[in-house]
Every structure is written in C-alpha cells, then in structure tokens.
Amino acid sequence: MDETVAEYIRRTVLKIPRDEIKTMLQKWGFLSEAQLQTLNFHQLKDNVSQEVVQLCEENSADIKQAAVLDIIYNHIYQNKRMWSVYQMKKSGEELEYFDITDFKKKFKERLRSALKNVTITFKEYEDNAIWIRVAWGTPHKKPNQYKPSYVVYHSQTPYVFISASVLKSTLPLLCQALIVASNYHDIREMELRSHSLNSLKDIVFKRYSQNFQTYNPKPLQGGNVEPQSADLRIVQENRSEKERIHRLNREVFGDGPQPKLEFAQYRLETMFKSDPKIDVLDKKEPFRCLVKFSSPHLLESLKSLVPAGMADAPLSPLLTCIPQKARNYFKIKDKKGFFPEGFVSP
Amino acid sequence: HIATSLPLPSERDHLRPRIDLIVFMIDIKSKYSLKNVEASLAYVDASFFLGKVCFLVTGVGRLNSCSVETNAICKLGEAYCSPVIFCELELEGIRVATAQRLLRILQICAGHIPGVSALSFVSLMRNSDDD
Numbered sequence: 001m002d003e004t005v006a007e008y009i010r011r012t013v014l015k016i017p018r019d020e021i022k023t024m025l026q027k028w029g030f031l032s033e034a035q036l037q038t039l040n041f042h043q044l045k046d047n048v049s050q051e052v053v054q055l056c057e058e059n060s061a062d063i064k065q066a067a068v069l070d071i072i073y074n075h076i077y078q079n080k081r082m083w084s085v086y087q088m089k090k091s092g093e094e095l096e097y098f099d100i101t102d103f104k105k106k107f108k109e110r111l112r113s114a115l116k117n118v119t120i121t122f123k124e125y126e127d128n129a130i131w132i133r134v135a136w137g138t139p140h141k142k143p144n145q146y147k148p149s150y151v152v153y154h155s156q157t158p159y160v161f162i163s164a165s166v167l168k169s170t171l172p173l174l175c176q177a178l179i180v181a182s183n184y185h186d187i188r189e190m191e192l193r194s195h196s197l198n199s200l201k202d203i204v205f206k207r208y209s210q211n212f213q214t215y216n217p218k219p220l221q222g223g224n225v226e227p228q229s230a231d232l233r234i235v236q237e238n239r240s241e242k243e244r245i246h247r248l249n250r251e252v253f254g255d256g257p258q259p260k261l262e263f264a265q266y267r268l269e270t271m272f273k274s275d276p277k278i279d280v281l282d283k284k285e286p287f288r289c290l291v292k293f294s295s296p297h298l299l300e301s302l303k304s305l306v307p308a309g310m311a312d313a314p315l316s317p318l319l320t321c322i323p324q325k326a327r328n329y330f331k332i333k334d335k336k337g338f339f340p341e342g343f344v345s346p
Numbered sequence: 347h348i349a350t351s352l353p354l355p356s357e358r359d360h361l362r363p364r365i366d367l368i369v370f371m372i373d374i375k376s377k378y379s380l381k382n383v384e385a386s387l388a389y390v391d392a393s394f395f396l397g398k399v400c401f402l403v404t405g406v407g408r409l410n411s412c413s414v415e416t417n418a419i420c421k422l423g424e425a426y427c428s429p430v431i432f433c434e435l436e437l438e439g440i441r442v443a444t445a446q447r448l449l450r451i452l453q454i455c456a457g458h459i460p461g462v463s464a465l466s467f468v469s470l471m472r473n474s475d476d477d
Contacts, residue, residue, distance in 0.1 A: 237349035237358060309350060310378055 001057045008145050009056055009066050012073060013049035021048060024076070028069050031055050063145070067121040071133050074150055074163075075125070078197045081150065081163040085192045085200055085326075086175065088158045088184035096183055098155045100124070107132070107181035114173055119143045128154050136170045149174055152197065158184065159204050161197060191329035199259035203326050209256030245306050245313045252320050258299035264328045266291040266318065271334055286334070299323065352386035366456040367398050369448060374405045377413045387426065397464030398455050399428040402444070407434035427468055 016024055022041055025031055035055045041048060056065075074081065104122055111118050117137025124130050132151040137143035149165040151174065160178055164171050175187045194200050202208045236242070272287035295301045302319050305311040314320075322328055347354075347362065354362070368390060373379040383401075390399065401423055405411070416432075423430035429451075433444040455464045 235347045237347050237354050238351075240355070240357075241350065310376055 001061055002063070004142075004145070005061060005063050005066050006053050006057065008063070009061065009069065010049045010053050011146075012066065012069055013052050014045055016073060018045055018048070020076075021045075021052075024069075024072060025052070027072050028065075030059065030061065030065050030069070035059075063119055064121065067119055067133055067135070067145070067148075068123060070145075070148070071121055071123045071131050071150075074133075075123070075131060079195050081197075082193060082195055083152075083161050083163050083197050083200055085190045085204060086160045086162055086178075086187050087190055087204075088160065088179055088182065089186040089188070090158070090183075091185040098182075100130070100155070103130075103155070103181045107177050110177040110180045111173065114176075115139075117141065117143050119145065119148075128156060130155060134165075134170075134174065136165060136167055151178065153178070153182070154201075154205075155182070157205065160187070161200060191327040193263070193328065194259075194261045196260040196262075199261060202259045203323050208259050208323060209254035242307075248313050249303060249306055252315065253299070253303045258297070258303060259323060260300075261298045261322070261328050262294060262296065264293045264298055264319070264322060264330075266330045266332055268332050269334075270332060293319075298328075351382050352389040365394075365398075367400070367448075367452045368394055369400055369402050371402045371404060372414065372419060374403055374414050374416075374419075375408065375411045380414045380418070384422070395426055395428060397428075397467035399426060400448075400451060400467075401428060401430045402448070403430060403432045404435050406432045407436060407440075423471075427471055429467060429471060 013021060018041065022036065022039075025036055025039075026033075031052075035058075039048065039051055039055070108120050111120060111134065115136070116139060119133075119135040121133040122130060123133075130153045132153065133148050134151070135143035135145045135148040144167070147165045147167055149170060150163040152161040153159075162171075162174070164174070179185060179187050190204075192200060192203065268289040268291065269286040271285075299322065302315065306313045306315060318330065318332075347365075370383045370386070371379070372383050401419065403416075403419055419430055431444065431447065434440045435444075451467070453459050454462050454466070457463065
C-alpha cells in the first residue's frame with residue numbers, strides 16, 4: 001500500500017471522535033466485520049489509527065477507498081465546512097431523464113481532459129444527494145488529498161452545494177464539469193453561504209415553514225404570549241400589545257424552526273446623507289460601509305428580537321427577507337430618482 | 347404592574363389603583379432600553395418626580411456586554427432628581443436584596459412609614475457639593 005495512502009487513512013481516522021470510529025468504519029465497509037472485531041477501540045486514538053492502517057494494508061487499500069472514507073466523514077460532519085450555493089440554468093425547457101452513470105462519466109471526462117491529476121469520488125445517499133469529492137493536482141504533482149472540494153448535487157434540482165477547496169483556481173474547472181455533466185448551460189453563485197448544509201437545502205428547496213399573508217383580521221385563538229404569571233398580583237399592562245407583536249412575528253417568521261445561518265452581510269454603497277447645512281463630505285461618492293450580523297443561529301435570534309423587547313416591530317424587511325430571497329449577502333445601492341432610498345440589487 | 351413603555355394603555359385606566367412608585371428599568375446591555383425609558387419619562391406627571399420615581403439598572407454583572415454608559419444613566423438620575431439603583435438580576439442574592447430595597451422605597455412612597463415621606467428621597471439626592 002502506498003505510504004501516502006496509509007498516512008491519509010491514519011490522519012482521517014484520527015479526526016474521528018473515538019466513539020464514532022467503529023460505526024464509521026462499518027459504514028465504510030472496506031474492513032470486514034471480523035477485522036473490526038480485532039480492533040481495540042479503548043486505547044489511545046493514535047494506536048487505534050495505526051491498527052486500522054495495518055488492516056487496510058492487509059486489504060491493499062488504495063486512494064479510491066481512502067477517499068470514500070473521507071466522504072463518509074465529511075457527510076456526517078458536514079457542518080464543519082462552509083457551504084456555498086450555486087444555481088444552474090438550462091437553455092431550454094427539455095426535461096431530460098437523469099442518468100447517474102452518464103453524469104459520472106461526463107464529469108470525470110471533463111475534469112480529466114483539463115487536468116490529469118485528479119482524484120474523483122462519488123457517493124450517493126438516500127435523499128437523492130450525490131456527493132462528489134475532488135482532490136486536485138497539477139500536471140506535475142499528484143493530487144493533494146488534504147485540500148479537496150466537496151460537491152452535493154440533488155439531481156432533480158438545479159442547485160449545487162459546494163464546499164470549495166482552498167485552492168481557489170480549481171473552482172471554475174469544477175463548475176464547468178458540473179454543467180457539462182448535468183446538461184445545463186450556465187451556473188452562477190448565489191449569495192448564500194452557511195455551515196449548515198441542511199439549512200441551505202431548506203432555504204432553496206423551500207422546506208422551512210413559510211409565512212403566508214393572513215387577510216383574516218380575527219386574532220388567533222390561543223396565541224398566548226406568556227403563561228399568566230402564577231402570582232395574580234402581577235398585572236401586565238401591555239398584554240394586547242404583546243399579543244399583537246407575537247402575531248406579527250408569527251406572520252413574518254412562520255411557526256416552525258428557522259434555517260440555521262451564521263451571518264448576514266450588507267455591503268452599503270449609498271451616499272452619505274447628512275443635514276444639508278452641514279456639508280460633511282464634499283466628495284459626492286458613495287460611502288462604503290459593511291454591516292455584518294453574526295450569530296450561532298441568526299434567524300432565530302432575529303425572530304426573538306421583538307418579543308424580547310430589543311427592537312421595534314416590524315423588523316426591517318432587509319432582515320426578514322433572507323429566507324425568501326435565499327441570500328444572506330446583500331449589496332445596497334441608492335435608488336436613482338427623486339426619492340433616494342436603499343434598494344437591494346439583484 | 348408591568349409595562350413595556352409609557353403611556354399606559356388607556357383601556358385599563360379604570361382598573362388601575364393609585365400609583366405610588368414608578369421604577370424605570372434600564373438594561374445596561376441595551377441602548378434601546380435607555381431610549382425607551384427616556385421617551386417614556388415624558389409621559390410622567392411632574393408630581394411623581396418628588397421621590398416617586400427611581401431608576402433600576404440591570405445587567406451590571408456582565409461588564410463586557412455594556413452598551414450604555416453609566417455616566418449617561420447617572421446624569422439622567424440627576425436631571426430627574428431620582429435615585430439610581432444598580433443590580434444584577436441573574437444573581438439570586440443581589441436580586442433579593444434589590445427587591446427588598448425597592449419594597450422599602452415603596453413602603454415610604456405609599457405613606458406606610460410614619461415620619462418619612464417620598465420627599466425625603468429628594469433631599470437625600472442633593473449632592474453635598476451643591477451647597
């Protein structure tokens with residue numbers, strides 16, 4: 001077995017938390033059940049990984065199998081990576097039957113014709129997700145297995161989720177291969193990024209609970225904000241206001257859990273507006289400013305802002321439109337015309 | 347009675363007893379709460395400022411999340427001749443002690459302590475440097 005493969009397997013196993021090693025190796029399926037029985041998982045992880053490498057040596061593992069183990073690890077720990085969403089466009093309306101073998105073949109051909117040294121691995125999962133791992137090399141060097149790109153493609157949708165390698169120059173190649181393989185003619189990056197792959201899927205596949213405009217002005221029954229305090233001597237003066245806020249919040253955010261995003265970034269390219277008497281900036285150029293909101297769970301924290309009394313209702317549509325517009329990176333420019341206001345550029 | 351801002355909703359006017367003490371709570375972590383209090387102060391009748399108003403500043407235990415300057419709050423207290431009490435609601439001991447203090451102030455404002463009235467607070471507020 002190649003030394004580099006052995007080292008790669010050893011390092012991959014070291015990443016796995018001790019309690020998960022056995023299940024992951026079972027999912028991998030490369031080592032037999034008998035071989036797994038011989039492993040002692042209660043020793044130092046260093047030693048466990050050495051033993052695993054020994055067993056892989058016996059089975060003559062090559063880089064292809066090692067790459068599958070890596071995909072399995074990254075599928076389970078997908079939230080450690082930062083994912084971007086890309087949307088592909090078809091030229092016509094033809095609904096072509098998707099053939100997975102054809103896809104894989106075209107993808108490999110396209111990449112290999114541009115770059116000889118690549119390791120390409122595919123794994124399909126039950127939710128129709130196709131995971132692709134690509135390790136990149138150069139015409140003169142073998143692929144670097146430690147900086148791969150990962151792609152998740154749901155074949156029935158035009159969306160691709162990419163966790164790109166730090167080797168930035170590989171991204172255009174990757175995109176090209178994807179559109180060729182999937183019979184689309186164009187691909188563009190959406191302004192949507194997060195660590196939570198499932199949340200990104202929820203947003204673009206519209207799987208989160210959305211708000212629907214309710215034209216019925218009758219207040220919802222049982223939309224009680226807080227339980228009446230146990231102590232009847234405490235009187236809430238603004239109960240009806242609180243209920244109104246709660247109802248508005250439900251309309252904006254819906255009832256279910258919000259998709260998990262960590263950032264919202266607004267790049268302002270608007271003119272600085274000051275009192276015309278105080279001419280602060282004589283240069284009439286846009287005032288560049290970047291506003292970034294970050295949180296372990298941004299949308300849930302926005303949802304709790306008004307009920308917690310930290311902001312006025314209604315919240316700015318710039319914040320609440322994030323799931324509907326499927327973006328968390330915005331550019332705000334001045335609207336040209338008589339009434340300059342911020343407007344969101346596409 | 348707990349309210350999020352002033353003025354109080356008028357539909358409950360007939361259900362409300364006499365108000366003896368108004369405690370304005372300012373969360374030191376939220377500039378918004380200070381603005382809310384400043385806006386609500388405009389709706390308070392002048393007679394309350396003779397000892398029946400006090401400011402309660404919460405969240406002082408977490409100094410690294412301070413958004414409001416204590417200077418600004420003390421100036422507010424001086425401007426309205428009302429005491430400012432600092433506390434940390436997350437610590438049970440301080441919470442209980444603060445509640446006891448407020449209760450004492452309320453007893454005086456409601457006239458339950460003979461010989462002491464709310465006006466006493468005003469005279470206690472005067473800075474010795476002023477004289």
